[in-house]
Amino acid sequence: MRTLFTFCLFGGASVLAQSATGVIEGRVVDATGAAIADATVKIDNRRTGVQQATVSNSQGSFIQPYLIPGEYRVSVEKTGFDKQVISEIRLSVNQTVTIEIPLKVGSVNQTVEVNASAAQLQTTTSSVSTVLTNKAMLDLPLNGRNPLALATLVPGVIPGGGSTPWLSGGRNASSEITIDGASIIVPENNVSIQDTGYQPIVDTVEEVAVITNSLSAEYGRTGGGVISVATKAGTNAFHGSAFNFLRNSKIEANSWNNRRIGQRLASFQRNQFGFTIGGPVKIPGVYDGRNKTFFFIAEQSERQRNAASAGATLPIDPWRVGDFSNLRNGAGQPITIFDQGTMSCTANCGTANAVNERRPFPGNVLPAS
Secondary structure, three states: OEEEEEEEEEEOOOOOOOOOOEEEEEEEEOOOOOEOOOOEEEEEEOOOOOEEEEEOOOOOEEEEEEEOOEEEEEEEEOOOEOEEEEEEEEEOOOOEEEEEEEOOEOOOOOEEEEEOOOOOOOOOOOOEEEEEEHHHHHHOOOOOOOHHHHHHHOOOEEOOOOOOOEEOOOOOOOOEEEEOOEEOEEEOOOOOOEEEOOOOOHHHEEEEEEEEEOOOOOOOOOOOOEEEEEEOOOOOOOEEEEEEEEEEHHHOOOOHHHHHHOOOOOOEEEEEEEEEEEEEOEEOOOEEOOOOEEEEEEEEEEEEEEOOOOOOOOOOHHHHOOEOOOOEOOOOOEOOOEEEEEEEEEEOOOOOOOEEEEEEOHHHEOOOO
16 A cells, blocks of 8 residues: 655745746847837736736846746736737746747737747757656556656657666666756665655646756756656646546456466556645635635555465475485585584684584484484
8 A cells, every 4th residue: 555645835936946947038129129128027827827027128138937837928018119918828847938029119008919839949948858748647558657657758768777767878767856846866875876765646747857968057966867847736726636547457468478378367456546636725714825825735545456476495304304315405416414513623723723613414314312
């Protein structure tokens, strides 16, 4: 039996200074391409309602880091120009989205709204990464429900033993795994081997980014790449799920080798079940956490039953009465049994180099006494 429990509490964005986030940056310009300084830029998370505000600098540039993965809406205002709104900006974990926002001369009372381009290229980083979404984790076959196992679908990742696979030529069990920016790698007695201290519940994972090349300076102690996990958070709407994943040998096919030798499929049953629930923190008449404070709870239990066999060596009848005349090792050579009570010094007695010898039992048979 195994039970995992996850509880997350988020208060706005003040606690999200972690690497499992994203960045939206850009430049505000006029119709001629000239920079517009001191423009107010507001970035809204469409699911939580949390808003971040910043202003463009003298070059018209702005940047907003530490944004959790999700869908965003960016609005820009400047006196003397129409208000510009860009919606449907999809931000993934460890992604930097760069946008250029042109403003037209007019009034802030007029709004121009456009949808972001579906192809949002990262032009400010050389890192090579692949993002795995929660939908892929739930839809793809995932034996044992370990979301980190899907990293082997990424080019440059080779399955292997240890806590992490081979990433970009690095040896196995030498890469980094983080959850919301915190490492879950723990030291192991074997030098240079890193173990995974925690396996996240699939239903709590928002996205997984597998970074296979050109790691940024924030990552260390890695011999290949980084697997960065971003977990789910509560939103302004209450939401949840209940699940039960079953694996049962009664509905599985036997292996080819078992069929070849006439061996039946061993009995095996595993249930992985639990629930998730998230939403705004609300205390009636006291506190309303919408647009500010959210919670997310998840629990998963596991019940596993499987057939097992064991082998043991039992003494034959002659050994039971002390007759070891036919006692032999795996190579068929006789094994001599010595009488410990006959230990005596035969040479260099009384010195550090004393030689002590024992006599074997005659015929390798222990006396009845």
